Amino acid sequence: MSHALPIDLRLPLDRALTALLARRGAALGVPEELCAAQYSNKGSQFQCNGALAAARALKRAPRQLAEEWAASLSAEERALFSTLEVAGPGFINLSLSDEVLAARSALALADERLCVPRVASPERVYIDFGGYNVAKQLHIGHLRSTIIGDTLQRVLRFVGDEVVSDVHLGDWGTQMGMLIEAVREERPGLPYFEDAAPAGGFPAESPLSLADMNRLYPAASGRAKEDEAFRARASLATAELQRGHVGYRALWRHFVALSVAEVRHDIAPFGVEFDLWCGESDAQPLIPELVARLQAEGRAELSEGAWIVPIADERGEPMVPLMLLKRDGGATYHTSDLATVVMRVREGADRALYVVDARQEMHFRQVFAAAAQTSLGARARGGVLALEHVKFGTINGADGRPFKTRSGDTVKLRDVVEMAVEAARARLEEGGLLADADEETRASVAQAVAVAAIKFGDLSNHRASDYVLNLSDFCSFEGKTGPYLLYAAVRVKSILSKAAERGLAAGPVVLRGEHDRALALALSRLPGVVAQVHAKKTPHLLCEYLFELSQDWSAFYQHCNIVREEDEAQRAGWLSLAALCLKTLTTGLGLLGVEVPERM
RNA sequence: GCGCUUGUAGCUCAGUGGAUAGAGCAGUGGCCUUCUAAGCCAUUGGUCGCAGGUUCGACCCCUGCCAGGCGCGCCA
Numbered sequence: 001m002s003h004a005l006p007i008d009l010r011l012p013l014d015r016a017l018t019a020l021l022a023r024r025g026a027a028l029g030v031p032e033e034l035c036a037a038q039y040s041n042k043g044s045q046f047q048c049n050g051a052l053a054a055a056r057a058l059k060r061a062p063r064q065l066a067e068e069w070a071a072s073l074s075a076e077e078r079a080l081f082s083t084l085e086v087a088g089p090g091f092i093n094l095s096l097s098d099e100v101l102a103a104r105s106a107l108a109l110a111d112e113r114l115c116v117p118r119v120a121s122p123e124r125v126y127i128d129f130g131g132y133n134v135a136k137q138l139h140i141g142h143l144r145s146t147i148i149g150d151t152l153q154r155v156l157r158f159v160g161d162e163v164v165s166d167v168h169l170g171d172w173g174t175q176m177g178m179l180i181e182a183v184r185e186e187r188p189g190l191p192y193f194e195d196a197a198p199a200g201g202f203p204a205e206s207p208l209s210l211a212d213m214n215r216l217y218p219a220a221s222g223r224a225k226e227d228e229a230f231r232a233r234a235s236l237a238t239a240e241l242q243r244g245h246v247g248y249r250a251l252w253r254h255f256v257a258l259s260v261a262e263v264r265h266d267i268a269p270f271g272v273e274f275d276l277w278c279g280e281s282d283a284q285p286l287i288p289e290l291v292a293r294l295q296a297e298g299r300a301e302l303s304e305g306a307w308i309v310p311i312a313d314e315r316g317e318p319m320v321p322l323m324l325l326k327r328d329g330g331a332t333y334h335t336s337d338l339a340t341v342v343m344r345v346r347e348g349a350d351r352a353l354y355v356v357d358a359r360q361e362m363h364f365r366q367v368f369a370a371a372a373q374t375s376l377g378a379r380a381r382g383g384v385l386a387l388e389h390v391k392f393g394t395i396n397g398a399d400g401r402p403f404k405t406r407s408g409d410t411v412k413l414r415d416v417v418e419m420a421v422e423a424a425r426a427r428l429e430e431g432g433l434l435a436d437a438d439e440e441t442r443a444s445v446a447q448a449v450a451v452a453a454i455k456f457g458d459l460s461n462h463r464a465s466d467y468v469l470n471l472s473d474f475c476s477f478e479g480k481t482g483p484y485l486l487y488a489a490v491r492v493k494s495i496l497s498k499a500a501e502r503g504l505a506a507g508p509v510v511l512r513g514e515h516d517r518a519l520a521l522a523l524s525r526l527p528g529v530v531a532q533v534h535a536k537k538t539p540h541l542l543c544e545y546l547f548e549l550s551q552d553w554s555a556f557y558q559h560c561n562i563v564r565e566e567d568e569a570q571r572a573g574w575l576s577l578a579a580l581c582l583k584t585l586t587t588g589l590g591l592l593g594v595e596v597p598e599r600m
Numbered sequence: 601g602c603g604c605u606u607g608u609a610g611c612u613c614a615g616u617g618g619a620u621a622g623a624g625c626a627g628u629g630g631c632c633u634u635c636u637a638a639g640c641c642a643u644u645g646g647u648c649g650c651a652g653g654u655u656c657g658a659c660c661c662c663u664g665c666c667a668g669g670c671g672c673g674c675c676a
Contacts, residue, residue, distance in 0.1 A: 036616095038616075040619095041622090042618095042619060042620095043619095047618090047619090049617090049618050049619095052618070052656070052657075053617090053618090053656095055656080056656070062656075087619075088618090088619050089618090089619080089656080089657085091618075091619065133676085170676070172676090173675075173676050174675060174676075175675095175676085280676090303673080304673085304674085305674090306673070306674055308673065308674090313603090319603090320602095320603090320672060320673065321673065322673080323673045323674055325674085326673090326674040327674060328674080330674080332673085332674065332675085332676085333675080333676045334673090336676090358604085358605080358670075358671095359670055359671065360671090360676095361603095361604060361605090361670085361671075362603075362604075362670095362671055362672065363671090363676090365603090365604090366673095393605090393606095393669095393670095394669090394670085396669095400668090400669085427638075428638095431637095431638070433636080433638085449638095460613090460614090460624095461612090461613075461614095462613080462614075464605085465605085465606070465613085466605095466606085466669075466670090467612080467613080468611095468612065468613095470611090470612070470625095473611095473612075473624090473625070476625085476638090477638055478624085478625080478638060478639095479623090479624045479625060479638095480613095480623070480624045480625085481624085481638085483638060484638065484639090486638090487636080487638050487639075488638095488639090490636075491635080491636060491639085494635065494636065495635050498635055499635085532616090540613095540614080541614095544614070544615095544623085547623085547624085548623090551623095551640095554639060554640065555640070555641090557635080557639080557640085558631095558637095558639070558640040558641080559640080559641095561634065561635060562635060563634095563635045564634065564635070599636085600636085600638085
């Protein structure tokens with residue numbers, strides 16, 4: 001296939017075929033948007049349904065139109081296909097010849113990006129995820145934001161967007177006041193409660209340990225629910241802190257530092273990186289100006305002593321207004337998020353994503369509406385900042401309620417990892433796997449398997465819906481799971497290294513039967529899947545694809561023994577196909593933040 | 601009351617207006633002197649919540665109803 005083909009094989013195959021069909025369809029009057037070829041599972045590799053849709057407008061019989069369309073391909077174009085036929089009421093079914101599919105495989109293997117195109121117009125995208133709070137330990141509720149957000153930053157970067165990820169720490173709420181009051185009660189002699197700094201400044205050392213903070217905060221939080229006087233003091237301390245009380249500020253900086261260190265520790269197993277470690281507090285300086293601006297523009301109104309911003313939904317119906325300033329003059333999280341919008345605009349963002357629990361949907365609808373209906377979202381160079389709430393559902397237990405331990409407590413994130421590592425280790429030992437490996441290797445493999453199980457398990461659920469986490473399914477490592485994918489990828493690695501040991505060389509891809517053909521076809525689907533994940537922010541599509549690819553690999557593996565294959569050209573071709581498979585799996589899993597160990 | 605969301609196989613869930621609605625688990629029956637059986641092959645299992653409507657064609661779009669979940673101005 002060295003001569004020029006009538007399609008561009010570097011394109012995603014369905015798009016390449018669409019272009020071909022559109023060229024011929026145009027002559028028949030079929031509108032371009034109806035010429036789409038799509039991957040099919042109806043016996044052929046691709047199908048085009050355009051004739052059915054176009055027949056009415058063209059006043060043609062759909063079946064006849066389809067036949068005429070198919071027949072209008074040139075001989076050279078026809079030669080691309082092993083089958084090209086019209087079925088049923090007018091479906092055009094297409095399957096590429098093995099040579100074309102092999103040529104496509106070779107192109108992908110030679111390409112760093114596996115023929116995944118970059119987006120036509122890259123954007124500068126800020127992604128807020130994590131959603132951790134100072135003084136609150138990470139729990140299972142932080143899992144989804146962390147790994148969905150991380151996957152999205154990886155996918156967006158891969159397709160060429162300029163991504164800035166921000167952890168957006170919850171460092172500015174009432175919980176800060178509670179903690180200050182709790183510290184005051186236990187250690188009233190500390191210098192932080194005076195109105196001015198001591199002569200030599202505040203001590204650099206934190207007055208409390210992480211353990212202190214983790215003990216004090218839950219107690220204070222629980223107490224605030226019952227003790228009104230305490231709640232009032234905490235509220236006052238919060239206000240003082242926000243007004244700039246030097247001692248409280250100094251103390252607060254210790255809270256933040258302790259929490260950041262703990263967050264880094266807790267997310268370390270997931271390999272998640274943030275570009276920015278900003279918090280709500282960083283947006284606060286923008287608030288006075290923002291409020292003044294809305295007041296001057298007449299967008300803010302005084303209502304029952306509070307400043308609100310009236311907003312409307314897409315249909316122009318009034319929504320619950322946005323609370324800008326409370327009666328006591330304090331800002332709310334509405335205000336804080338509006339200030340963040342202003343920050344993003346100043347930082348030159350085209351788009352801001354908020355990977356946050358679906359229960360906050362109304363909140364974001366309000367903030368986004370306010371940004372769109374005032375001047376706040378307007379970018380200096382024109383247009384508005386695109387705002388998107390990438391919402392995700394709740395992780396539930398078997399009872400359909402948010403996941404808890406048997407005793408009803410929230411599950412700490414580190415315990416989730418711990419449980420998964422234990423399960424992975426038990427499974428490795430049970431199977432007698434890695435029996436010859438040293439302890440360090442076994443530990444690192446158990447860790448890799450556990451993280452893959454957690455990430456894939458979570459990401460393979462549609463992000464917007466709730467899902468039931470079943471710990472025994474989760475630990476079984478069978479079926480559509482992260483470990484299955486790792487296992488598939490490890491077996492590819494194993495073959496490639498075995499072939500290398502024996503000096504078996506790879507060569508041009510040769511497809512011979514249903515299994516290698518199915519694998520090559522599956523491998524060609526990556527670009528379309530990545531594009532969909534990028535457009536819809538839906539990692540589960542990538543999970544689904546990688547699982548199907550792994551199944552196609554496993555079937556091929558079972559039926560075609562590469563190393564033992566005696567036909568040298570066939571063996572060499574299969575080695576190339578295996579190499580492409582490994583590259584596709586590691587790339588795809590990499591986009592999910594999952595690393596493939598050398599063995600397992 | 602208003603808003604959002606969900607209802608698909610025994611269980612957990614996918615499903616771009618296209619053909620006979622899919623997967624995993626569970627169930628049943630096979631396959632390891634052969635590159636890692638965490639695997640492969642075969643197979644059982646459906647009123648797509650209900651009723652209308654639009655369409656050549658609806659799990660998908662529209663309307664109504666039933667049932668569940670979540671949210672709804674001074675917590676974040």
